[in-house]
Amino acid sequence: MADTKREIERKYESDESGLPDLTGVAGVANVVDKGTAELDATYHDTSDLRLASARVTLRHRTGGTDAGWHLKLPVAPGVRDEIHAPLADAVPRELAALARSRVREGRLVPVVRLRTTRDIRHLVDADGTLLAEVSVDSVRAERLFGGTGKAQWTEIEVELADGGDPAFLDKVEKRLGKAGVRPSKSASKLDRALSATKGGKPHPAKPDPAPPVTAGDHVLAYVRAQRDAIVALDPAVRLDTEEGVHDMRVATRRLRSTFRTFGKVLDRKVTDPVADELKWLAGELGVGRDQEVLAERLLAALDAVPGPLVSGPIDHRLRTWAEAQERGSRSRLLGILDSKRYLALLDTLDALVADPPLRKAAAGDPEKVLAEAVHRDFEKVGGLIEAAMAEPPGHDRDLGLHDARKKAKRTRYAAEAARPALGGPAKSLVKSMKSLQSLLGEHQDSVMARETLRELSAVAHAAGESAFTYGLLYGREEGRAAVVEARTPHAWRKTVEGAPL
Template sequence: MADTKREIERKYESEDSGLPDLTGVAGVETVVDKGVAHLDATYYDTPDERLAAAAITLRRRTGGSDAGWHLKFPVAPGVRDEIQAPLSDTLPRSLAGLIRSRVRDAELLPVVRLLSDRDVRDLVDSEGRLLAEVSVDAVRAERLTVDGGTAQWTELEVELADGGDPAFLDKVDKRLRKAGVRPSKSASKLARALAETTPKKKRRKQPAAREPVTAGDHVLAYVREQRDAIVTLDPAVRQDTYDSVHRMRVATRRMRSAFRSYGKVLDRTVTDPIGDELKWLAGELGVDRDAEVLTERLTAALDELPRTLFSGPIRTRLRTWTHARRGGSRRRLTGVLDSKRYLALLDALDALVDDPPLLEAAAGQPEKVIAKAVRKDFRKLSGLVEQAVALEPGQDRDLALHEARKKAKRTRYSAEAAAPGLGSPASALAKSMKSLQSLLGDHQDSVMTRQTLRELSAVAHAAGESSFTYGVLYGREEATAAAVERDLPGAWQEVKGGMQV
């Protein structure tokens, strides 16, 4: 079983291997000497160092109080999520899955060994509570390749105690700087080890980032952003992190929208098959998401309902309905993310970004090529909205509004992709499309919620339970949909009046 913790720390370098006096730091009552630990860590990566490129570290370490396998993901500067697993000879499956979107079929090899003598001090307040752990590490790094080198340095780390206030690190930082200690130039020991033990002739120089200029540059930048989001969110989805499934699903939709909206920039004979696979992935991700949205909506509606309108075990019935749809879902989704089909999709996305199927229009100016594509999406949306508004209330209008919602979403995404090239007009359009999408989304959620209420009511009736409360909720959802339909014409006119792309 793997355990996860949020690691908040700062690293420093100093010519002096000693630790400055920290008893003067505000809030520190005592500095407790915890002794010296001898740590032996081997870091693993692919031959092309994919994990290091993403600032991810995977190590097997002995010695100290937390011997075992450690996998660290970057969150923000100085902040990482660390997943730990017990010590074993081989990489635990629980960690292997979390790096599969990066590693895929590549071999994991030991790349660096770090031997550290860690002199540890605890900073404790007047009530004996741990504020932070400070350590002075004497490090020896060895590159585990035929022509790899070695390096040595002394490093000072300050790690915030679990649940501590990050502002406390600022106080320690001020004291350390005053003592002549300077922040480390490397984000991690591994990063420094790789930099200092790799032969100069083999050191890779990262190409300087080039600002997007052409229409193709802007579209590819947007596509690359979505590819990166899918790969980065993979571990979070596997861990069932809040909102991760929704965010990955949105990334797939954004990329598919870019393929369709910018078909004059990227060759659709290449992107359409990839788009089909993205649609498949979005469908797998959405199996639980739609049920979650309905559950949240119904739960909120019940919370707002006066007790006098409750009749029957409706909350129990809702929980049963929710659990029935989530049964085994996480295990099923993990299977999808481990499948050959999904990993082949990731490879296809990499190939697309590395060797994009650009058409002639890709070399054109964003003001012409991208703006034309956005206007085309907007015209199609306009036709759908006006068609829906002209229909009588009922199932046909519901379907038409749902199609308009999907087109509003696509127009929003095309405007998002266009914003870096077209500036504020595209940004304003994306914002207005988000509002319109939200309005139409409320309507669609109401349609789906009423369908669910009919199902729940039928089951309750068959069990001899009262269906009164279901009827009350159904009526309120009808009123919500009617309000959207009433407000839509005015909202749409406002959107049309603000269109400047």
């Protein structure tokens, strides 16, 4: 089973002078010599260095205190999540899966071997608590695939202790700077090895595009950002991190909305089939997420019911239902992420970004083209709300308000895409649409809660259990929905009055 830790470190150039005196760093009471370690690491990647291009590293390392397989995923400059698995002859399946959105159908091969002599120091406070580990690394690199080059260098690495304050690294860096030590030009040892040896270098993970000028430039920038988000969030979904599924689902929705709203910029004959696949992926992502949110809502509502009004084993039944749903949806989602259909979708998104199906309006003035598209979506929201509220309370109104919520969300995403071009007005519209979306989302959550309560109460009744509390919760959900329905016309009028576009 793989373990994950957050790695926060900085690297510096070094010469034969070694490590400067760090006893003057604020908070450091002692610098403890921890001896020397011999490390031998083999880095794996595809032949075209897809992992290195994305600042992802996968290695097999012996020596030191953490021998094994390590996959490092970028979080921010100098910050990576390191997933560790035990030593094995082949790449562990769990690590290969976490790299799949980058590797896809490619084959992982050894590309670089790094042998490092590491001189280790611990920076500790007055209580002996570890603040950071500092090492002077003498590195010997050998290219294993695509070339035969070799290189060697010495560097200083400072890694923050688990749970430490990142600001402490600034203090260490200040002291190193006074001693003439400068930050490394390479983000990692692998990056430096690939640059210093013959055999090809990784392509930049995110080359800096030219500043957007046309309407097409702005739309493509937004599309590219969502494509990147889906690929980068894949490991988070597999690891079941907080908000990982939600964030990937949002990225798929943003892409679909962009394709539909800006159909005069990107040819929908090309993007509609892609949008259909994104809808499929969003649906698969949503199964577990929606059930999780619904379970939390129902359990919280039950906790608010006074004890004398709780009859039957409703708490046990709710929790059993939630756990069963979670287990099933989790297994299914992991299967989806390993499917050929999902990997083909990622390839399709890459191809679309590389060769976008631009239409005539893509060359137009972004302030005009994008504003018109956003305004069309905005006007449709009002029509849907008016039509929904004209229906009597019940099924048809529920469906109408759900459609209005989806259109408000689409308008919000369109305004997000247009914000770099339209500035403040688009920013204001994003805020107002998000508020309206949240209001209508509360209504839809109530609809789904009532459907689930109705189903569970029928099961409980068939088992000879009291269904009283289910009915009580159902009535409370009806009341919450009625409050939202009463507020909706006023919320929309307020939105229209403040509409900046």
